[in-house]
Amino acid sequence: MDRQPPPFFNRGPAPLVRLSFFMLLAILLMVLDMRFRAAETLRTALAVVIYPLQRATGAPLEMLSSIADYFSSLSSAQRENEALRSKVLQNARDVLTLEALAAENAQLRRLLDARERVPTGASLAEIMYSGRDPFSRKIVIDKGSQQGMLSGQPVIDETGVIGQVTRVFPMLSEVTLITDKDQAIPLQVVRNGLRALAYGDGATLDLRFVAANADIQNGDILVTSGIDGIYPSGLPVARVSRVERDAAYAFARIQCVPIAGTERHRQVLVLAHDAKLPSAPEAQPQQAVRSPKGRRAKKRE
Amino acid sequence: MQYEPRPQRILLPVSPLFMGLTLACALTFNLLPWRNVSGMPDLLALVLAFWGVHQPRRVSVGIAFAFGIVMDVANGALLGQHAFAYAVLAFAANALSRRLLWFPAWPQAMHMLFVLLGSQLLMLAVRMFSGSPFPGVLYFLGSFISAALWPVATMLLLAPQRRSESIDENRPI
Numbered sequence: 001m002d003r004q005p006p007p008f009f010n011r012g013p014a015p016l017v018r019l020s021f022f023m024l025l026a027i028l029l030m031v032l033d034m035r036f037r038a039a040e041t042l043r044t045a046l047a048v049v050i051y052p053l054q055r056a057t058g059a060p061l062e063m064l065s066s067i068a069d070y071f072s073s074l075s076s077a078q079r080e081n082e083a084l085r086s087k088v089l090q091n092a093r094d095v096l097t098l099e100a101l102a103a104e105n106a107q108l109r110r111l112l113d114a115r116e117r118v119p120t121g122a123s124l125a126e127i128m129y130s131g132r133d134p135f136s137r138k139i140v141i142d143k144g145s146q147q148g149m150l151s152g153q154p155v156i157d158e159t160g161v162i163g164q165v166t167r168v169f170p171m172l173s174e175v176t177l178i179t180d181k182d183q184a185i186p187l188q189v190v191r192n193g194l195r196a197l198a199y200g201d202g203a204t205l206d207l208r209f210v211a212a213n214a215d216i217q218n219g220d221i222l223v224t225s226g227i228d229g230i231y232p233s234g235l236p237v238a239r240v241s242r243v244e245r246d247a248a249y250a251f252a253r254i255q256c257v258p259i260a261g262t263e264r265h266r267q268v269l270v271l272a273h274d275a276k277l278p279s280a281p282e283a284q285p286q287q288a289v290r291s292p293k294g295r296r297a298k299k300r301e
Numbered sequence: 302m303q304y305e306p307r308p309q310r311i312l313l314p315v316s317p318l319f320m321g322l323t324l325a326c327a328l329t330f331n332l333l334p335w336r337n338v339s340g341m342p343d344l345l346a347l348v349l350a351f352w353g354v355h356q357p358r359r360v361s362v363g364i365a366f367a368f369g370i371v372m373d374v375a376n377g378a379l380l381g382q383h384a385f386a387y388a389v390l391a392f393a394a395n396a397l398s399r400r401l402l403w404f405p406a407w408p409q410a411m412h413m414l415f416v417l418l419g420s421q422l423l424m425l426a427v428r429m430f431s432g433s434p435f436p437g438v439l440y441f442l443g444s445f446i447s448a449a450l451w452p453v454a455t456m457l458l459l460a461p462q463r464r465s466e467s468i469d470e471n472r473p474i
Contacts (some may be wrong), residue, residue: 016360022366022388029370029381034431039380046374054375057332123303132331133378134339134436140377160398167377174377180433202434296439 160236160260188225207254340442342356353394365391
């Protein structure tokens with residue numbers, strides 16, 4: 001007869017078996033996530049579960065800053081008020097001219113029969129924390145699909161583009177910074193309108209596929225070109241910091257520094273998705289397959 | 302070098318609630334915005350390894366895996382990256398548990414340094430395989446700091462299990 005050990009000696013499967021099972025599970029998850037993007041449901045569910053914990057991590061900082069606000073003295077508030085007043089005066093002139101220019105621009109655009117640039121909506125969000133993973137550049141903001149966030153929305157601060165919403169959870173969303181390795185952004189040189197594509201490179205951006213003899217100099221400002229239909233055109237993104245031209249390669253090596261404080265601010269602006277793209281051109285009618293006879297005729301010519 | 306076996310105190314049984322609380326605290330610490338400070342120790346890995354050594358029957362590969370998944374989701378990392386590393390870490394801690402407690406605190410920390418470095422190396426290998434750039438040598442600094450924190454962790458995490466020292470001459474044990 002088979003004798004079983006008493007249940008208090010039962011320790012479950014052997015450690016090595018357990019380890020192999022969980023290692024295989026992890027590899028399966030990684031492949032699913034990396035190749036097929038199939039683990040998003042699990043991710044969303046877990047994100048909802050750990051949301052209170054993430055809130056809790058931010059709580060002490062928020063409390064500290066609110067206490068600091070409370071005790072910030074009247075004099076500093078007055079000083080700030082003074083500074084802001086002078087800034088408003090400085091800005092007033094710009095605003096006045098801006099209105100006139102906007103009107104003029106609208107008129108010119110109508111004249112040109114161009115599609116009017118619709119002022120896109122935007123919502124303010126706060127950075128909850130930045131990811132700890134040293135391999136990617138991501139931040140988490142406190143607005144999610146409950147607040148109407150959509151995957152793909154551009155995120156800016158007051159100086160320029162900082163990234164794009166790449167994953168939306170019910171209460172929060174993940175923003176991939178433009179310096180992330182997998183993040184690409186279409187750009188345009190302000191000085192001469194040259195278009196290019198920038199890829200993240202850790203702390204900087206890498207302008208790829210630009211011909212070695214292209215007219216790009218140190219200090220050139222790069223703005224979004226808007227041809228992708230995701231980023232509105234004209235937002236400042238980066239400044240060229242180094243140009244290397246090597247005759248051995250077809251493309252120049254160009255490094256740019258992001259203009260926006262991708263690692264600095266606490267509040268960011270999430271722009272509404274302006275998805276009013278012109279419809280794709282209709283498919284060309286398939287050209288009749290040339291008969292071998294025609295090809296031969298061509299050859300003879 | 303040989304170590305004399307030290308007299309070991311008999312500890313009170315551990316409270317699972319306390320274990321859960323310390324793991325949650327370590328996870329919360331890891332969620333703080335540390336990205337701009339390179340070489341921050343991964344406290345969750347340290348606490349998991351600690352309980353893996355001291356309570357190998359309670360904290361084993363499965364729990365470490367679950368915490369790893371939570372870390373992946375919270376950081377927006379590749380799903381399974383931390384889980385993989387933590388599972389191997391917990392396995393190594395469980396395997397070392399019978400040997401390690403014979404040593405004094407600093408040799409224990411030296412053992413753990415290699416275990417923690419190994420789990421970091423695994424994570425690096427996984428990310429390099431998926432096409433990420435090398436994050437710099439400072440990335441490994443975290444393990445050294447974690448290992449240096451091992452004696453502190455021993456002091457803090459075992460504190461509720463120690464009983465007060467009452468010397469009784471007449472007690473047989």
